Amino acid sequence: MTTRRQLLSQSAQVAAMLTTLGFFPERAKAQAANFNAAAFEAKSMPDLMKALNGAQPVESKDITVTGPDIAENGAVVPVGASTALPGVKRMLLLVEKNPSMLSAVFDVSDAIEANFSTRVKMGQSSNVYAVAMMADGRVLYATKEIKVTLGGCGG
Amino acid sequence: MTMRTLSALVAIAMLSGAALAQQKTAAEAIAEYRAMMADDNPAELFEAKGEDLWKQKRGPRNATLAQCNLGKGPGVVKGAFVELPRWFQDTGKVQDLESRLLTCMETLQGFDASKIIHTPFGTGEQSTIESLVAWIASESRGMRLNIPQSHPQEKISYEIGKRAFFYRAGPYDFSCASCHGQPGKRIRLQDLPDLTGNPGDGVGFAAWPAYRVSSGELWGMQRRLNDCFRQQRFPYPGYTSEVIIALSSYMGVNSNGSVSVAPALKR
Amino acid sequence: MADPMRIRAQASAEKTTVRVLMAHEMETGFRKDASGKIIPAWYIQEVTAQLNGKVVLSAQFGPSVAKNPFLQFTVKGGKAGDKITVSWTDSKGDKRSDEATVS
Numbered sequence: 001m002t003t004r005r006q007l008l009s010q011s012a013q014v015a016a017m018l019t020t021l022g023f024f025p026e027r028a029k030a031q032a033a034n035f036n037a038a039a040f041e042a043k044s045m046p047d048l049m050k051a052l053n054g055a056q057p058v059e060s061k062d063i064t065v066t067g068p069d070i071a072e073n074g075a076v077v078p079v080g081a082s083t084a085l086p087g088v089k090r091m092l093l094l095v096e097k098n099p100s101m102l103s104a105v106f107d108v109s110d111a112i113e114a115n116f117s118t119r120v121k122m123g124q125s126s127n128v129y130a131v132a133m134m135a136d137g138r139v140l141y142a143t144k145e146i147k148v149t150l151g152g153c154g155g
Numbered sequence: 156m157t158m159r160t161l162s163a164l165v166a167i168a169m170l171s172g173a174a175l176a177q178q179k180t181a182a183e184a185i186a187e188y189r190a191m192m193a194d195d196n197p198a199e200l201f202e203a204k205g206e207d208l209w210k211q212k213r214g215p216r217n218a219t220l221a222q223c224n225l226g227k228g229p230g231v232v233k234g235a236f237v238e239l240p241r242w243f244q245d246t247g248k249v250q251d252l253e254s255r256l257l258t259c260m261e262t263l264q265g266f267d268a269s270k271i272i273h274t275p276f277g278t279g280e281q282s283t284i285e286s287l288v289a290w291i292a293s294e295s296r297g298m299r300l301n302i303p304q305s306h307p308q309e310k311i312s313y314e315i316g317k318r319a320f321f322y323r324a325g326p327y328d329f330s331c332a333s334c335h336g337q338p339g340k341r342i343r344l345q346d347l348p349d350l351t352g353n354p355g356d357g358v359g360f361a362a363w364p365a366y367r368v369s370s371g372e373l374w375g376m377q378r379r380l381n382d383c384f385r386q387q388r389f390p391y392p393g394y395t396s397e398v399i400i401a402l403s404s405y406m407g408v409n410s411n412g413s414v415s416v417a418p419a420l421k422r
Numbered sequence: 423m424a425d426p427m428r429i430r431a432q433a434s435a436e437k438t439t440v441r442v443l444m445a446h447e448m449e450t451g452f453r454k455d456a457s458g459k460i461i462p463a464w465y466i467q468e469v470t471a472q473l474n475g476k477v478v479l480s481a482q483f484g485p486s487v488a489k490n491p492f493l494q495f496t497v498k499g500g501k502a503g504d505k506i507t508v509s510w511t512d513s514k515g516d517k518r519s520d521e522a523t524v525s
Binding site: 068069070071072073075076078119149150 | 184
Binding site for chain 2: 425426428430441445447488489490494
């Protein structure tokens with residue numbers, strides 16, 4: 001059972017992650033102006049430990065992250081992010097232990113469902129996050145661990 | 156026993172039961188992973204390219220492959236894949252798909268087959284062959300393997316393949332049979348099919364060519380089998396060498412009747 | 423110019439599911455070649471899609487999206503015969519745009 005302390009710690013990590021990626025530009029002082037480059041170049045895990053800026057990301061049962069429990073090879077891992085909640089502005093897919101944590105960003109409009117699937121590279125077993133950034137400022141996430149193996153003869 | 160101990164034991168028993176019921180084996184988890192990507196196989200990108208390349212005028216003779224005979228008559232592609240390797244009258248040899256493509260690329264289009272044989276995989280005309288092989292295999296997808304053993308050379312090819320399969324050599328004294336000679340073997344998390352018999356639909360010989368996610372490349376059967384030798388710490392026998400074709404005869408005939416799913420998706 | 427995408431768009435009830443396979447190396451910029459030199463990063467950065475000319479999808483990819491990227495998204499509405507166009511731009515500025523008919 002997840003304690004409140006663990007929950008807060010986990011949300012703190014997600015908040016720090018999002019800050020590192022430049023998602024709270026009004027509060028993050030030293031972030032690059034270009035969202036894309038800054039977001040996708042964030043590399044270091046210690047950045048996760050920075051102070052919380054912006055909305056506290058909250059784990060939510062209304063967000064769904066999909067993926068296999070074990071990936072036979074980390075080069076191609078099918079993952080998905082979805083939610084039935086109204087008022088989503090953006091969905092993100094993060095792989096916690098990758099050098100570039102942010103894998104993909106999907107803008108959500110009236111024309112499209114908040115439901116996306118893609119395939120990512122995972123350097124090692126890691127938690128994968130589906131994050132929904134809501135129009136009202138809330139940031140919600142779901143997470144799942146995906147184990148990555150190196151199978152066969154290794155070649 | 157106190158009531159407290161008893162209820163604790165009951166609680167533990169219930170939790171263990173629940174945990175066991177939820178636990179997936181690694182094999183099941185990997186089967187799920189593969190199923191998640193069964194549709195939308197990147198091999199489709201190679202299939203599309205292959206179809207174009209078959210119809211494109213290429214090579215010094217600026218000709219298409221439309222007249223290429225893969226065993227069922229010039230230009231007949233549908234169903235040809237599941238009947239290879241087979242004996243061909245014009246070359247007097249048992250040929251698999253890739254050696255037959257070399258024959259066609261040379262005689263119809265004017266390419267130099269010996270140059271292609273020494274071209275590294277994934278480059279130059281080897282890339283062309285990858286795409287052709289993906290498309291040609293896809294044109295037999297869902298059909299049952301029906302590799303012939305009617306010509307004496309075809310039978311000899313099978314016998315050579317069988318001997319090669321069990322031939323132990325190299326610094327590790329491996330043979331193909333070391334990994335694929337008995338049912339129920341596994342290397343790390345990969346189940347190893349028994350290739351001395353018919354391992355079933357879409358398994359083993361019926362699952363190549365394939366898109367390999369580990370390298371993002373399309374591997375033909377020649378590359379797959381040559382690489383098996385590398386993994387056994389042997390040198391490559393060579394692209395379209397007689398022993399590789401013979402091994403295809405042996406494993407292919409053993410799998411006759413099973414459904415081909417090529418090009419498949421592999422680790 | 424890059425190889426064509428493979429696009430499948432299937433209409434059902436009140437939505438259209440679109441599945442795309444893109445041909446691209448998606449090089450992360452972390453790998454080294456045989457001589458030890460870094461292979462430069464090269465990856466699709468932006469993906470958009472239009473249904474009958476109206477933009478329905480706007481997405482950004484990073485280098486950790488797998489080689490030969492797959493993408494599935496669901497458009498509200500849409501019916502058989504509609505035109506789906508998917509376009510991408512990569513980190514070198516190369517572009518690719520392909521069309522498919524909704525079935």
